[in-house]
Amino acid sequence: MKITNKLTISIDTLLKYDRPGPRYTSYPTAPVWDEDFGPERFKGKIIETNSGKDLPPLSLYFHIPFCFSLCFYCGCHSIITRKRGHTAEYISYLKKEIENISHYIHKDRKVVQLHWGGGSPDFLSPAEMETLYSHITDHFTIDEDAEIGVELDPRETTRDHLKTLKGLRFNRISMGVQDFDPAVQKAVNRIQPEEMTRRFVHWCRDLGFYSINIDLIYGLPYQTVTSFQRTIDTVIDINPDRIAMFNYAHVPWMKKHQKMMKEETLPQGREKLGILKTAIEKFTEAGYVYIGMDHFAKSKDELCTAQKEKTLYRNFQGYTTKAGCDLYGLGITSISMVGNCYAQNQKTLNDYYSTVDAGILATYRGYELNHDDLLRRHIITRLMCDFELTKQDVEKKYGITFDDYFRKELTGLEPFREDGLLILHPDKIEITDSGRTLIRNIAMVFDVYLEVPGREMRFSRTI
Numbered sequence: 021m022k023i024t025n026k027l028t029i030s031i032d033t034l035l036k037y038d039r040p041g042p043r044y045t046s047y048p049t050a051p052v053w054d055e056d057f058g059p060e061r062f063k064g065k066i067i068e069t070n071s072g073k074d075l076p077p078l079s080l081y082f083h084i085p086f087c088f089s090l091c092f093y094c095g096c097h098s099i100i101t102r103k104r105g106h107t108a109e110y111i112s113y114l115k116k117e118i119e120n121i122s123h124y125i126h127k128d129r130k131v132v133q134l135h136w137g138g139g140s141p142d143f144l145s146p147a148e149m150e151t152l153y154s155h156i157t158d159h160f161t162i163d164e165d166a167e168i169g170v171e172l173d174p175r176e177t178t179r180d181h182l183k184t185l186k187g188l189r190f191n192r193i194s195m196g197v198q199d200f201d202p203a204v205q206k207a208v209n210r211i212q213p214e215e216m217t218r219r220f221v222h223w224c225r226d227l228g229f230y231s232i233n234i235d236l237i238y239g240l241p242y243q244t245v246t247s248f249q250r251t252i253d254t255v256i257d258i259n260p261d262r263i264a265m266f267n268y269a270h271v272p273w274m275k276k277h278q279k280m281m282k283e284e285t286l287p288q289g290r291e292k293l294g295i296l297k298t299a300i301e302k303f304t305e306a307g308y309v310y311i312g313m314d315h316f317a318k319s320k321d322e323l324c325t326a327q328k329e330k331t332l333y334r335n336f337q338g339y340t341t342k343a344g345c346d347l348y349g350l351g352i353t354s355i356s357m358v359g360n361c362y363a364q365n366q367k368t369l370n371d372y373y374s375t376v377d378a379g380i381l382a383t384y385r386g387y388e389l390n391h392d393d394l395l396r397r398h399i400i401t402r403l404m405c406d407f408e409l410t411k412q413d414v415e416k417k418y419g420i421t422f423d424d425y426f427r428k429e430l431t432g433l434e435p436f437r438e439d440g441l442l443i444l445h446p447d448k449i450e451i452t453d454s455g456r457t458l459i460r461n462i463a464m465v466f467d468v469y470l471e472v473p474g475r476e477m478r479f480s481r482t483i
């Protein structure tokens with residue numbers, strides 16, 4: 021496939037397709053999952069997928085929910101506290117959960133991807149990080165070439181944290197920045213001066229972390245095209261290996277604290293989409309490749325290689341080169357993706373602690389995919405990762421005739437074709453350079469759950 025490093029799209033086209041829609045870190049999306057899929061069913065699935073030969077490798081995710089202060093835009097599952105004492109108890113439960121779940125997982129399976137997210141994993145002290153990591157390695161075998169990543173907050177992470185993480189074999193750092201503009205930082209309650217971020221990146225490089233990712237958010241209060249250009253220029257100057265630039269998900273009906281930001285200060289319409297357009301153009305001009313769904317990477321990054329070779333994959337942590345793993349999520353709210361099912365852990369500390377204490381899995385809800393779900397998940401994933409879909413591949417894998425099975429969807433793609441966002445070849449669907457930015461909207465055509473009567477499906481806007 022062609023990897024473009026210069027990408028443009030008209031604001032009118034962006035405006036036309038600006039509507040709520042899922043991010044497709046899973047298909048079906050989380051609102052479809054239900055509580056009938058609980059600990060026992062998940063346990064059954066784990067046992068089933070750990071018998072037999074040639075078992076796929078593992079990806080492990082650990083959720084550390086605590087943060088010292090609340091960023092008003094936050095959409096994560098975070099617990100705001102200044103009491104460090106929480107962590108000892110939480111780690112003791114994570115350790116028990118590791119014991120519970122690893123009991124069912126085949127010992128020969130290697131972990132090729134390990135990630136700590138949050139919240140803020142830097143809420144743990146360096147000693148706590150060592151304790152947790154050593155418990156993980158006592159129960160799982162980490163592959164020599166594993167991708168071991170952590171999300172860190174430059175406001176709270178010390179050089180000692182970084183040294184400890186380096187000693188534990190972590191090799192990827194992802195840090196939140198969002199915007200360097202002091203007015204925006206004040207409005208979102210996240211003061212993180214540029215010098216602090218630069219010093220933090222310097223520490224990371226000095227200690228030998230070879231992959232650094234910076235997260236940005238567009239759509240925050242007081243952002244303008246001009247102000248955000250300065251943030252983009254600063255990020256380009258800092259030169260991270262990857263950049264994730266998320267659309268601010270304004271969902272105050274789910275995240276009440278987002279009401280702390282006045283709606284009239286949020287950039288809207290042309291201004292907001294102008295920010296997106298400028299960012300895409302500037303990052304791609306600076307040599308970053310637009311991987312898709314808000315992610316950019318340097319052209320030599322393995323994400324770009326995987327995209328060229330069509331081995332890129334997408335899971336709850338975003339784009340990854342580790343396709344085909346079973347993903348186990350531990351800690352409150354974490355999501356597992358094992359075999360043909362999803363399972364999400366309990367959402368409150370009390371519920372999480374009591375299920376772990378009872379010696380059962382901490383599953384609160386989940387979903388087992390049927391044949392049609394698996395087929396559609398494959399299509400959505402390949403479109404989002406490869407920006408093209410070969411009909412014959414799908415037909416062979418799922419035993420269907422593509423044009424018959426997806427007659428309605430092919431008609432639904434017509435407006436995108438007319439707008440030059442994709443090309444409908446007889447044998448494949450090809451997303452054009454302009455269509456990459458609207459890949460969520462294109463994927464939505466294949467989602468059968470968006471219009472189910474009686475099911476409330478409220479999402480953030482697609483762009």
Ligand code: SF4
Pocket residue numbers: 086087089090091093094095096098138139140173196
């Ligand atoms: S640091 Fe991250 S997880 Fe914590 S409140 Fe801010 S945005 Fe949310």
